[in-house]
Amino acid sequence: MTITNDLMTRETLVRIDGVHKYFGEHHVLRGIDMTVRQGEVSVLIGPSGSGKSTLLRCINMLETISAGRIHVREELIGYRETRGRLHDLTVKEIAAQRREIGMVFQRFNLFPHRTALQNIIEAPTQVKRQSKVKARSRAMELLDRVGLGNHANHYPAQLSGGQQQRVAIARALAMEPELMLFDEPTSALDPELVGEVLSVMKDLAKSGMTMIVVTHEIGFAREVGDTLTFMDGGVVVESGNPRDIIANPQQARTQEFLSKVL
Amino acid sequence: MSTLAPTDTSDRRTGAAHRKPELIDAVPVRHPGRWAGAVLILLFAALLGQSLVTNTNFRWDIVGTYFMDVLVIQGIGWTLLLTVLSMAIAIMLAILLAFMRQSDNPLFRGVSWTWVWFFRGTPVYTQLVFWGLISVLYPKIALGIPFGPELFSFSTQDVITAFMAAILGLGLNESAYLAEIFRAGLKSVDSGQMEAAEALGMRKSKIMWRIILPQAMRVIVPPTGNETIGMLKTTSLVLAVPFTLDLTFATNGIANRSYLPIPLLIVAALWYLVITSILMVGQYYVERHFGKGVDNIVPAPVKPTPAAAAAKAAKAPKVEDELP
Numbered sequence: 001m002t003i004t005n006d007l008m009t010r011e012t013l014v015r016i017d018g019v020h021k022y023f024g025e026h027h028v029l030r031g032i033d034m035t036v037r038q039g040e041v042s043v044l045i046g047p048s049g050s051g052k053s054t055l056l057r058c059i060n061m062l063e064t065i066s067a068g069r070i071h072v073r074e075e076l077i078g079y080r081e082t083r084g085r086l087h088d089l090t091v092k093e094i095a096a097q098r099r100e101i102g103m104v105f106q107r108f109n110l111f112p113h114r115t116a117l118q119n120i121i122e123a124p125t126q127v128k129r130q131s132k133v134k135a136r137s138r139a140m141e142l143l144d145r146v147g148l149g150n151h152a153n154h155y156p157a158q159l160s161g162g163q164q165q166r167v168a169i170a171r172a173l174a175m176e177p178e179l180m181l182f183d184e185p186t187s188a189l190d191p192e193l194v195g196e197v198l199s200v201m202k203d204l205a206k207s208g209m210t211m212i213v214v215t216h217e218i219g220f221a222r223e224v225g226d227t228l229t230f231m232d233g234g235v236v237v238e239s240g241n242p243r244d245i246i247a248n249p250q251q252a253r254t255q256e257f258l259s260k261v262l
Numbered sequence: 263m264s265t266l267a268p269t270d271t272s273d274r275r276t277g278a279a280h281r282k283p284e285l286i287d288a289v290p291v292r293h294p295g296r297w298a299g300a301v302l303i304l305l306f307a308a309l310l311g312q313s314l315v316t317n318t319n320f321r322w323d324i325v326g327t328y329f330m331d332v333l334v335i336q337g338i339g340w341t342l343l344l345t346v347l348s349m350a351i352a353i354m355l356a357i358l359l360a361f362m363r364q365s366d367n368p369l370f371r372g373v374s375w376t377w378v379w380f381f382r383g384t385p386v387y388t389q390l391v392f393w394g395l396i397s398v399l400y401p402k403i404a405l406g407i408p409f410g411p412e413l414f415s416f417s418t419q420d421v422i423t424a425f426m427a428a429i430l431g432l433g434l435n436e437s438a439y440l441a442e443i444f445r446a447g448l449k450s451v452d453s454g455q456m457e458a459a460e461a462l463g464m465r466k467s468k469i470m471w472r473i474i475l476p477q478a479m480r481v482i483v484p485p486t487g488n489e490t491i492g493m494l495k496t497t498s499l500v501l502a503v504p505f506t507l508d509l510t511f512a513t514n515g516i517a518n519r520s521y522l523p524i525p526l527l528i529v530a531a532l533w534y535l536v537i538t539s540i541l542m543v544g545q546y547y548v549e550r551h552f553g554k555g556v557d558n559i560v561p562a563p564v565k566p567t568p569a570a571a572a573a574k575a576a577k578a579p580k581v582e583d584e585l586p
Contacts, residue, residue: 062457091466099463109458113476113555123462126472155555168458175462 007226010038013179013210014059019068021054021234028054030234032068036179036212036227041205043221043242044214046231047257052214055231056181059212060101061094072100072179099127102172106184108164110156116143116167117152120174128175135174142170146200162193166200173204180204182213218261222246230254324525328516329532337512338533344428344497344508349490351433356440361470363445374441381438387502389435393427394503428500436493443485447478479552487545491538509533 014036021029029051036042044052057063059070061078070077077097079086089097110119120139124130130138143149146166148159156164165185172180182201186194198220205211205224215221221228221242228242230251238245238254246262249255314320328334359377362370381389397418404415422430451474459469498510505511509530517526550558 060461062461095460095463095465098461101461103458103461105454105458105461107454109452109454111455111458111473111477113552115555122472123464126468127463127465155559157555158559171462 013038015071017069020066022066028234039208040226041211041224042227043225044229050231051234052231053183056183056214060098100178102177102180104168104182104185106187108168112156115153120171124174146170161189162196165197180211184214321525324522325528328529333512337509340507341497341509345494347429348432352436352440355437356444359441360444378438378441381435386435390431390502393431396422424503424505427503428505447482450481451477483549
């Protein structure tokens with residue numbers, strides 16, 4: 001599969017223009033440009049410290065950007081621009097923007113004092129003010145979708161890492177986001193549990209969800225990814241069709257990285 | 263089972279299951295020191311027991327007479343009321359102070375810091391005397407526009423009674439200590455929890471109240487139980503206000519009238535022990551509640567709704583895939 005014309009004609013969902021990020025003196029992102037179209041699976045790879053996780057966290061304002069712009073569906077993220085000046089959004093406005101963006105973390109971050117079901121219905125009932133009955137039946141559907149219908153009443157501590165991560169995916173999906181961000185979703189898992197999480201992500205990709213995935217799973221990138229972006233030292237080194245890049249990397253740095261992880 | 267494949271692991275395993283292994287029956291390490299210690303302790307306990315029975319100065323008959331005395335029982339009631347109300351005020355203030363201390367708003371952080379600095383930095387006895395004298399300092403409390411008209415006013419003495427002064431003194435002082443305990447508890451929760459909740463679009467106040475605080479309670483409850491038991495005894499300082507109906511004052515009063523201080527001290531001490539023991543039981547249940555999902559994993563409290571139950575039942579035959 002190559003990037004189909006179909007995908008090229010779809011509208012842009014995420015537009016990242018000239019984004020820089022400093023942590024104090026440390027220049028982590030050095031001018032990133034990237035677009036993600038509706039329904040695209042965009043895979044970010046790169047060595048640790050390359051800035052790929054930071055970029056992902058900037059998209060839903062877990063980090064603020066130092067320069068550049070990020071738009072999601074033509075809406076500027078984190079700021080309002082009036083008369084040529086940027087104004088910080090209020091916490092309420094930031095929360096509203098985040099509702100459109102689901103995030104899955106490396107360390108799952110499920111709420112340990114809540115069962116799987118309670119984890120999933122927390123945001124729909126508290127943020128979207130859905131009725132408990134509605135939120136629960138939707139949560140049960142999502143649990144079935146990630147293959148955990150029988151684990152609704154389990155606490156996170158009673159679930160394996162793979163199961164926890166699948167609940168975390170269901171929790172993010174419960175807010176019906178337009179965009180899903182995955183921050184190394186399988187890096188904290190035992191090798192034999194990686195597959196179950198990847199297969200849930202594959203299903204999600206098939207269903208047409210727009211996804212940005214930071215991962216070290218080259219196989220996933222090749223099989224499911226529409227675009228692959230290789231980052232190093234805070235810049236995009238190479239970007240394009242995953243199968244082309246993996247088979248035939250153009251940049252020396254990409255070749256070197258892929259030779260180590262493949 | 264194939265005899266042609268003796269190296270087959272399943273075969274070997276079944277073979278091991280048939281032959282019962284010889285269980286280890288080792289001689290344990292002896293602890294003669296423990297036995298000697300136990301004998302010594304028993305000896306001292308016996309001596310103490312003997313003196314409790316034979317020493318007539320204890321006046322156990324007087325202890326018995328006054329143990330259920332009306333004044334003593336009333337004193338217990340007041341002591342409990344003081345403890346519960348002042349702890350309630352302290353806990354509410356402490357949550358507020360701890361949240362304020364973590365706020366992005368520098369004004370809140372400053373107010374919280376100053377509050378803790380002041381109420382922790384002065385003796386509770388001094389604060390109690392001060393609250394007792396508040397009506398001398400401010401005979402009338404009025405609300406109005408500075409240098410302008412007065413909206414309403416009341417006499418301080420009518421509102422800040424001795425009981426009120428005692429509760430305020432104890433509660434405000436305690437809130438400073440509890441605020442630090444709550445702050446430590448909030449800090450103990452993994453920062454990923456805040457991020458996950460933020461990513462779901464939850465507001466900060468909701469995150470604190472529904473996600474962070476319940477998890478922090480695991481850390482907060484044990485020292486707060488400690489503080490509650492401490493407060494039970496600290497209520498005996500309310501004579502500084504002066505408030506004169508609590509357990510210590512009541513038993514002291516009886517002791518002074520009857521010239522029998524020792525048995526009345528025993529009455530008070532026994533009652534404090536009883537109440538402390540009850541509080542410890544309560545703490546056990548509170549700890550169990552907040553340890554849910556982490557320290558104790560009980561069958562989940564969620565009852566599926568009929569709709570969800572039906573949806574689940576309909577899909578139940580679907581085979582689960584996560585068995586390793």
